[in-house]
Amino acid sequence: MSLIQSKGEKATRQGFSDALMELGKENPDVVVLGGDVSGSVKVDAFAKAYPDRFFSVGVAEADMMGIAAGLALVGKIPIASAYGEFAAGRPFDQIRQSIAYSEMPVKICASHSGITVGPDGATHQSLEDMALMRVLPHMTVISPCDYLETKRAVKASLGITKGPVYMRYFRDNTPMFTDESTPFEIGKANTLAEGKDATVIAAGLQVWEAVQAAEELLKEKISVRVLNMHTIKPLDKQAILKAAKETGAIVTAEDHQIHCGLGSAVAEYLAQSMPTPQEFVAVNDTFGESGNGKDLMKKYGIDKDAIISAVKRVLKRKK
């Protein structure tokens, strides 16, 4: 028996790209900024279809964020596109002042996030971006789990008209397992599997890993709830509290440093509401390296197997 089926693979960044094409058609105010990585982050299709609404700003991410703010000021809906590290880390102070503090409705769309960037290595693997964006007031932070959810998240982000949105997604092709009937609402976690022994709260690529882990654990008679926490900020506190109350044990799973990410957000909240044993599946305070995405997920302990052991560890700690 399997909890959820996947129907082939497609890249989350393609979801972003396809959403852009629809938005370009629907909304003449949507403008896209490219930082000389248009093919990789897949804004090239938009650039071709709407050349007058695409602006190349060169390899200059700080400038890109300021330009986005200026465009927002005159009523445009700017989509700033870059790799995770260059979308969040390089222009942090610019995002902070010109966008977050100034509450500009800019969409910062970060492809190539996390360790699965793969062969490019550590400099290109943004494992800190959720921390950087989550700590900023007024910022909405979204980490969708597959192609379709990315597409829906990008489209839904236009509904946020006050303050910016940061969206992180990935380079590789990954399993598609949500469909149009899957609930998706910014700020509301989505329960992918019910369970009573523990809850895995996952974001991004770790959602599918969590589903697989839950399936395997079921064979060992361990019943695990899986929450897709696609919105890191604002956090769905209700869903977390419910999980803590009903299952009494939490595992968080993310493609991010162990500090300051999703796990951290959950721990912060539970410490203030209902302290609960929690295990972290995350990159353990180290930089990444070259390799293919799957191998790296294994080596850095953020795959299905890591989730399975974390669930077993947390169950031992459960009272």
Place this chain on the structure above:
Amino acid sequence: MSLIQSKGEKATRQGFSDALMELGKENPDVVVLGGDVSGSVKVDAFAKAYPDRFFSVGVAEADMMGIAAGLALVGKIPIASAYGEFAAGRPFDQIRQSIAYSEMPVKICASHSGITVGPDGATHQSLEDMALMRVLPHMTVISPCDYLETKRAVKASLGITKGPVYMRYFRDNTPMFTDESTPFEIGKANTLAEGKDATVIAAGLQVWEAVQAAEELLKEKISVRVLNMHTIKPLDKQAILKAAKETGAIVTAEDHQIHCGLGSAVAEYLAQSMPTPQEFVAVNDTFGESGNGKDLMKKYGIDKDAIISAVKRVLKRKK
């Protein structure tokens, strides 16, 4: 009865400055970089005394961090000085790649951190810097509590020869309450007051607020342990675990956003070891504003009174 006496006031940034003067004398490899705020961050004395080892780099913090890395590479001990936001946020990607990933022994010394920067307002109040630096592998993060501890921390940071150190301290004059006999070791929390009902884990200016809070609470027969967690990373897990075990209730206090800072670090660790009720005294996910330091500490809920209410809240939650 008072737990600890303060002996006058002096600015933590003066502690940095005085340490620099001693280091300049003791160690010919110490070089200082100034980003056109030399008087405010108090590297002007060093610049005057050792003009050949002081380099003005203009208002260019990204450049400053790269230059620091280059100097470290040829065996110098570079001290990069700036305000908190411009020391951590503006050059984040440069610190990440050229310093943290490259493990360069650069000392990033951030004066004017936190909300007590005061009248300059939100753009200058770095409430996110602990998050940014804590999430970086190889980074040591220190937040000393008064003039002397800052001086000692700066001097002790030279003992860290692999990887960088980020140090945050403040603009205003603040009570001096540590002396040479006060224990100070990087990575080791310092117990300032014993107590059994709850523990306040504080850093920076909130240490003194915590001491005062403990004193007032004692009058109400509430006995509070006060930990000076001057090192945010690496975290003194032993001291935290001991506090959780022995007092069963934690309050964290810091001049930082509520997310990703000291409170977050403590919550992350306790969730993994011993879930414990915790209340956060921190800036509640909002930008600061102009005003004087003391008024802002009150308005943004990070002063003694805020700690007192947090202790009372956490005691209600304690089992």
Place this chain on the structure above:
Amino acid sequence: MPQSNTQKLDHKGLEEMARQIRRDIIKMLLISESGHSGGPLGVADIFSSMYFNVLRHDPKNHNWPERDYFFLSAGHLAPVWYATLARAGYFPIQELTTLRKINTRLQGHPAPAYTHGLPGVEIASGSLGQGMSIAVGCAIGLRLDKKPNRVYVLHGDGELDEGQIWEGMMTASHYGLDNLIAIVDRNFCQIDNRTDKVMQLEPLSDKWRSFGWNVLECDGHKIPDFLDAIGKAKEHMGKPSVVIAKTFMGRGVSFMEDDYRWHGVPPNLEQAKKALSELNPTEFGDFIEFDWEKELVTAK
């Protein structure tokens, strides 16, 4: 096309207004006991010229869609901006007494209208070097909508050390944004020292030219000269223009003039008295009268 909804002042009026703005700055800073004297005094002539002659704007309707956009990239110059905005009618002039105080709309560095409610401020500044990019985005957006509004951005010279400005300059020239005019407050001073000591900027005009800009130099204290430069900048097609305005930090107050040590310090009581005695009262009148005998009790 609707014209500016403010009355334009002539050269003499602009000079008089500039002097009044300088008086306002001294008084504001005396009350706030914190803030920047030197830079703001140095650009009072420029601000007077901009808000009472150059800009199309409507102080009573700060979101007027036909307005020119003005960005203060060097956010620490806020006092001169606030005084000018108040004088132009954006908000009650009495509010200048609240500079840098808790709960004020007059933040130490500018905070935008729709978050902090101060009309006339479009976006935050204070962390240096960010205004050029914002101006570029704004100019691109206006051009997309085929709108004639102009975009102005004012930079400090020390601020030009920040690389982001050069990124933005490149982009502005790449897109030939002739609806964008930058103004550089070339006072040869920054915090630590004179600019050539802190970080050499010369040959500054060559730098801008090599980045594809139309460069105009002028004396930032000679109002006709400045207006002339702005006029030429407006006429220049196909390229963004920059007006490099030579100024003196602390202009108008003898003991502050051309002295970088006045970058970020407010005057004390004695100094404020002396400064005001050098800046004759104007027809526009002060926003507050101090009772010097009682050492400001009225103001606090």
Place this chain on the structure above:
Amino acid sequence: MPQSNTQKLDHKGLEEMARQIRRDIIKMLLISESGHSGGPLGVADIFSSMYFNVLRHDPKNHNWPERDYFFLSAGHLAPVWYATLARAGYFPIQELTTLRKINTRLQGHPAPAYTHGLPGVEIASGSLGQGMSIAVGCAIGLRLDKKPNRVYVLHGDGELDEGQIWEGMMTASHYGLDNLIAIVDRNFCQIDNRTDKVMQLEPLSDKWRSFGWNVLECDGHKIPDFLDAIGKAKEHMGKPSVVIAKTFMGRGVSFMEDDYRWHGVPPNLEQAKKALSELNPTEFGDFIEFDWEKELVTAK
């Protein structure tokens, strides 16, 4: 003063070595199935010249205190650097097969010797625009110690869009760092398109000159021309020098030459065969022989 501990090659030897490095790049990328072809092929002549003629260095003692420092600011050019370092004797040439594989020292973007153990790499790069500042720090440090070592930093032209480079250029000139030589790989290409389409850089030499640099232009594929430019740069006193070397992306492989679409793509089997057939074998010999019949089974 000790001289370089490597044997210098003459012009013909340098050309031959450059061709070998190009062959190595093709083979490395074919094996890694990921990485950048265009830029690395374009600067093979420069790398050959630097490591077999210009630099004072000791491949067997990569921390030799008398060495010149070489920084690759455009970290994506790693393949040409790795091939050159291996050919110069920094590490076993067979290790080139590990490019971009898990656990390798040959990271997709360079990781430093003392963290990842690859001799010859001083510091990380990959996030563009950071090398100039590092070079400046290094040059200042060497000057402080009155050491004669020179500092070289190589930039891509698209990389010059990053403002941090202009910050570093200003600082280098402010301190008159004549022990610093920058090299720009002026191939007029970056990822999205030709540089003038993505972000206009011209007049590039004027930009560097206005930032206080001594500017030398040369043909980056004519080795004597390049060496001549470097020679002049070394002699120039009082200012940092930049060698703007005109190159073609993908140089040496007909179907890649001057085509920006080859910026970040490795060749497939067919393309690699064709590329190698255009790059004659050299006296230095390949680091791996492919069994083309078996479609690379030996290599994988």
